[in-house]
Amino acid sequence: MVTRADIGVIGGSGFYSLLDDATEIEISTPYGPPSDVVTVGRIGSRSVAFLPRHGRDHRFPPHRIPYRANLWALRSLGVRQVLAPSAVGSLRAEIGPGALVVPDQLVDRTSGRTQTYYDAGGVVHVAFADPYCPAGRKAAVSVAGASGWEVSDGGTLVVIEGPRFSTRAESRWFSANGWSIVGMTAFPEAVLARELALCYTSMSLVTDHDAGVETGEGVTHEEVLAFFGTNVTRMRSLVGDVIAALPEERVCPCGSALDGLKLPFELPG
Numbered sequence: 001m002v003t004r005a006d007i008g009v010i011g012g013s014g015f016y017s018l019l020d021d022a023t024e025i026e027i028s029t030p031y032g033p034p035s036d037v038v039t040v041g042r043i044g045s046r047s048v049a050f051l052p053r054h055g056r057d058h059r060f061p062p063h064r065i066p067y068r069a070n071l072w073a074l075r076s077l078g079v080r081q082v083l084a085p086s087a088v089g090s091l092r093a094e095i096g097p098g099a100l101v102v103p104d105q106l107v108d109r110t111s112g113r114t115q116t117y118y119d120a121g122g123v124v125h126v127a128f129a130d131p132y133c134p135a136g137r138k139a140a141v142s143v144a145g146a147s148g149w150e151v152s153d154g155g156t157l158v159v160i161e162g163p164r165f166s167t168r169a170e171s172r173w174f175s176a177n178g179w180s181i182v183g184m185t186a187f188p189e190a191v192l193a194r195e196l197a198l199c200y201t202s203m204s205l206v207t208d209h210d211a212g213v214e215t216g217e218g219v220t221h222e223e224v225l226a227f228f229g230t231n232v233t234r235m236r237s238l239v240g241d242v243i244a245a246l247p248e249e250r251v252c253p254c255g256s257a258l259d260g261l262k263l264p265f266e267l268p269g
């Protein structure tokens, strides 16, 4: 029975399960319970923990997800590398539905979310110039390309507060800034991962063009879920292949992100 894991996967909208022969683990954290029970099992030779970001019944909207509990729970199970598949809207005409974007930058347009673990017991400023793990990105891009995905290596993911979608003006503004995709959950997830010295890699599946790029009525949640539903098998198999391609020993800078900082707590796991 596997009860610890090296790799964590946080599944987005429509992505509610990953592992076949898995152990369910209920975890409590100083930040309350995570979105759901964590399932732990094996994919090939790697031990993997899976957590559905919105809960298996999709009960948490993006602004109510217990982000701090989720990352803390994964780290306390031993996880050091996190893959984050999610559904996003495209801000670029040339990136269409079905494409995979592996962003290298992030813009935070959320408001009112707790975005740090370091809110008591001392001042800590973590570096976040490069929010994503270079090794995880490399694995995701090369594996997706080799499996025939249309893949964008790099790009900026702008994270909006939600739960509403963008107005056309917002969407055009994001696009005019040169940003590639828009989502609702990659922040504060990415920064919380950094604050726990975890590797974090976003694997963003484009489900639609955002309001400013397309000409119809704009995106609906039903359309996003339906699209993700038809692509979830493909996405699950890609995540499995990327897991196999992740380095066993971390060679990226993520694990030393907190070196020299005086943390207000002891890191779990």
Ligand SMILES: [Zn+2]
Binding pocket: 133, 134, 135, 136, 198, 199, 200, 250, 252, 253, 254, 255
């Ligand atoms: Zn890393």
